[in-house]
Amino acid sequence: MALEFTTKQKLQFLHHAELAGHWYCNNQNTDEKPWGGIADSADKGRFVYEYLLHKNSARGMGVWGQAIGIMNLYDLAYRIPAEAGHFTTAAQLGANYLKTLQVTDFRLPKSIGGFREHTPQTAESYPRDAVTGGFGLCRLFKETQNQEWLDHARLFAEWWINHGTDENGWPFITFNLEQQHGHNRGMDVIGEESGAEFIKGDWQAGAAIFFYQLYKLTGEERFIEKGLEPLIQGLAQIYEENLGKPVTEGFHGQVPISHGNDDFALVALICAYRLKRDRRFLDLLVERIAAQNRLMDADGSYPSFGGTFVSGINNLEFLKLVATEKLNLEVQEVERCVHQTAEFGLTLQVKESTDLRLLGGVYGQSSHDIARTTIHHRSIGYSLNFYLRLAGGSEVPTFSSYGW
Numbered sequence: 001m002a003l004e005f006t007t008k009q010k011l012q013f014l015h016h017a018e019l020a021g022h023w024y025c026n027n028q029n030t031d032e033k034p035w036g037g038i039a040d041s042a043d044k045g046r047f048v049y050e051y052l053l054h055k056n057s058a059r060g061m062g063v064w065g066q067a068i069g070i071m072n073l074y075d076l077a078y079r080i081p082a083e084a085g086h087f088t089t090a091a092q093l094g095a096n097y098l099k100t101l102q103v104t105d106f107r108l109p110k111s112i113g114g115f116r117e118h119t120p121q122t123a124e125s126y127p128r129d130a131v132t133g134g135f136g137l138c139r140l141f142k143e144t145q146n147q148e149w150l151d152h153a154r155l156f157a158e159w160w161i162n163h164g165t166d167e168n169g170w171p172f173i174t175f176n177l178e179q180q181h182g183h184n185r186g187m188d189v190i191g192e193e194s195g196a197e198f199i200k201g202d203w204q205a206g207a208a209i210f211f212y213q214l215y216k217l218t219g220e221e222r223f224i225e226k227g228l229e230p231l232i233q234g235l236a237q238i239y240e241e242n243l244g245k246p247v248t249e250g251f252h253g254q255v256p257i258s259h260g261n262d263d264f265a266l267v268a269l270i271c272a273y274r275l276k277r278d279r280r281f282l283d284l285l286v287e288r289i290a291a292q293n294r295l296m297d298a299d300g301s302y303p304s305f306g307g308t309f310v311s312g313i314n315n316l317e318f319l320k321l322v323a324t325e326k327l328n329l330e331v332q333e334v335e336r337c338v339h340q341t342a343e344f345g346l347t348l349q350v351k352e353s354t355d356l357r358l359l360g361g362v363y364g365q366s367s368h369d370i371a372r373t374t375i376h377h378r379s380i381g382y383s384l385n386f387y388l389r390l391a392g393g394s395e396v397p398t399f400s401s402y403g404w
Contacts, residue, residue, distance in 0.1 A: 003319060003335045005342070005390065013342070014079065014391040016349055020384040021076040021083075023360030024069045024377075025090045029060075042120065045097035050365070051357050051375040058357075061377065063101050063115040064129040067136025068381040070094045071398040074143050075385070078394040095140050095149075098133060102152060103159075103177055110180035113159030117187065123178040124187040127164040127171040128252075128263065130156070131207040138213040139397065142404070153214055160207075161226045169230025171207060173198040173253060186253065198253030203263035205235035209399070212271035216404035224275065232272040232281070235265055239284045247295070251304060260295060260307025260367070264399050266314040270321050271401040286329060289318050293337045300340030301368040308369055309382035312341040313399055316389050320402060342390055345383055350375070 005013070027048040029035045035043060047061040047069045061069070073091035077084040100120045103111045115130035116122040137153035140146070164182060165171050172182030186196045211227030214220075238256050248255045252263065266288055273281040292311050296302050302311040315338050322329050348369055350358045363372050364379030389396050397403030 003338060010391050012346060013387040016346060017384045017388040018080055019360035020380050021073060021087055023380055026356040028090055045093040047094060049377055054373040062118045064132035065377045066094055066098045067133045070136045071139045072381055072384045075388055075396050075398055079388055098136055108180060110163045111177040113155035114164060114175060114177055123176060125175045125177055127175055128204050128207055131210045134210040138217060141217060157214055170234050171204050201252060201256050202235055202238050202265040203252045203258050205231045206264035206268050208232055208268035209264060209271055213404050236284055239288060260302045260304025261310045267317050267399055270317055274401050296337050297368055300344030303367045305365050306378040306382055308341060308345060309386045312386045317400060
């Protein structure tokens with residue numbers, strides 16, 4: 001089975017991505033559409049994190065989702081030129097809010113460059129979430145060539161290397177930006193267990209994508225040596241230590257090998273392979289792609305929050321690697337999984353509501369995406385990326401080693 005789709009299917013994919021982009025724009029806090037009707041909000045430019053339909057409540061976006069929204073909107077601007085101004089205006093407005101989350105206070109020398117998790121007043125940071133903010137900074141510099149964004153990206157990289165990671169270059173679970181120290185317990189987050197001790201997992205290594213992209217933008221080897229390499233070596237060790245072991249269910253911080261959503265660890269491994277051409281990395285990649293796809297249900301869904309679309313993106317990045325490197329690898333099963341996921345994922349989007357909180361939104365936050373209680377940016381943002389790739393056309397650099 002070749003990874004081919006009909007013209008109608010590609011139009012459906014592009015429609016999904018466009019509607020998802022409009023969801024970001026329609027729910028962004030702006031001067032024209034202020035949240036709650038309150039003008040002069042410090043949330044200007046902020047996107048929405050989630051709508052809990054069963055509780056009639058919502059949350060504003062944190063650092064990682066803010067960056068995803070920005071990157072996706074730039075991707076859409078290239079693919080849908082007629083809407084480019086609309087999408088890039090929202091992306092730039094979102095970028096200004098993202099900037100307010102980065103610490104630049106000289107009184108906190110060990111926190112300068114780090115990102116606050118939720119708001120400009122949040123004391124703590126999840127470094128793996130924060131590094132997605134770094135993805136956003138790299139993309140902003142790529143799109144605008146404004147030196148300010150590269151300066152912010154460098155600032156974050158220095159914080160990560162010197163303070164946000166342990167002596168082995170592995171990220172802390174949490175970093176308290178006010179107390180200026182990191183640890184491996186969860187912070188107090190709505191809907192999550194507070195203070196629980198997290199374990200080292202493959203999902204943290206997805207951070208290496210930032211250093212790959214920053215290296216591509218600057219050509220500076222130190223970002224590979226100090227940033228990417230410790231993460232990839234740690235990831236390879238986790239994979240090798242768990243070869244042949246039974247699959248254990250659990251989300252980030254609960255199990256060493258992710259059950260569905262690996263937070264783009266496999267994309268990070270592809271980045272490393274393309275840089276180093278290390279056969280060890282390729283062998284691990286092939287094994288882990290196969291293991292990931294054994295978790296897929298017959299309908300095309302995967303376990304874990306966001307697992308369906310993260311796994312789909314991993315598969316697409318793998319297929320692109322095989323094609324561009326002309327690797328002699330069997331990919332029929334990977335292609336079959338992509339087809340199944342593409343078909344299933346379209347059923348998760350709200351397409352007929354007149355409520356702008358819902359229109360274009362995607363149901364998420366349940367394993368195998370069985371629930372219809374939460375409109376969540378995790379599934380919105382990842383599905384937008386997945387379907388924009390499937391629709392074809394221009395390069396989609398978000399969550400990718402390509403296009404940099």
